[in-house]
Amino acid sequence: MSEEQTDRLAQRLATVRERLDRGMDRRSFLRTLISGGYAAGMAAWLGVDDFLAADDGEVPVVTALVRDDPDDPWSIRERTRTVPAKWYAAVETAFDVNQRLADIAFTGYLGSAVVPGDHESGTAAVSVGVSGNGHSVTEMVGEFAEGIDLNEETIIDVDDIQNGPEHREPQLVDALPNGQVPSGVACETPTSMATLGPALYHPDGERRFFVTAEHAFMDDHDAMGSTLTLPRQEEEAIELGTVAHYHPTEDIAAVEPSGRVEPASRINTPAQPRVRGQFTRFGLADLVARDAELEKVGALTGHTTGKIQGVDAVTCFTEDFCRRGQIRWGGEMDLTDGDSGSVSYHRDPEGEDDDVLIAGFNNARTWWPGQSYVWGVGAYRLTEQHGYHF
Known part of the structure; x- marks a missing residue:
């Protein structure tokens, strides 16, 4: 052709x-x-x-990547469901508007997020954060945002407001059944403490990694080869492995296991929920439409739940670049220093009682008046950009 x-x-x-x-x-x-x-x-x-x-007036969308065999991370497949066509069109348009906002990056733009309406409304909005000296969002993008509500919020200087975290005792791992380490427990880098995420997989060579926040290695200009360890309650710390890949924009570090213990697709709660896969971008939008909550387990704040406030978000608060594919959920009290590296998740609606799907990877929280949420990169973004999946 x-x-x-x-x-x-x-x-x-x-x-x-x-x-x-x-x-x-x-x-x-x-x-x-x-x-x-x-x-x-x-x-x-x-x-x-x-x-x-599908019925008339509905369209199919891929909502999740799920394992056929819960014990085989390489049996991952797409799961689809039907949604109202009007709602789908509104959300797809909002995604496009949101990405154009980030591409323009006009003076004063600090970030934005898509906020889907419920299925019956067939609507979606884009929440836009601007500094006090920024341009009017409507004037900047009104010509390509027809039919999408633009909710503009002015954010004061975020650099001068951060408060110190409340002191808490970290959750250290107790037992290691089958030599596997669950998500939600404390891990240590050469310079700080973070939270360990669930096993992260890459199809290239069928590799599995420990994973935590890249910024936990903040004193290392190059995190490659840095050691990640597992502090224990009453026993000597265990070396988990060394950093094999790190991605500053997504703020993750993938750690090659040293061989003594392995990462687990489990979350450290009494029920030990099993990770069965992850939500797609539209899967997260569908959760918002259903008014669903996310959960997380951090090494410092433990188990918390909260509503999703925005998906496919762009965050330009903390660096000289913007982070895309973010999730905003919960409130600022749902995360503190040491919780970075935890994951947000939701029960698998089609799985067994203890099956969950990963929504995203928690990196930070708001610390300025007027807004309150945790933000982090969506699992779908890690798959799109680097091929990983949970």
């Missing part, structure tokens, strides 16, 4: 996709395919089988 033919085909596919997003019914969809001369293989590329299985 020539480059010109490829471009024409891409344009035709985009037109059909846009009409699907607006809620085209199944008969109209079929007529469009037939009149456009689409081959059966191209129809399959568009997800026609899923589309035809």
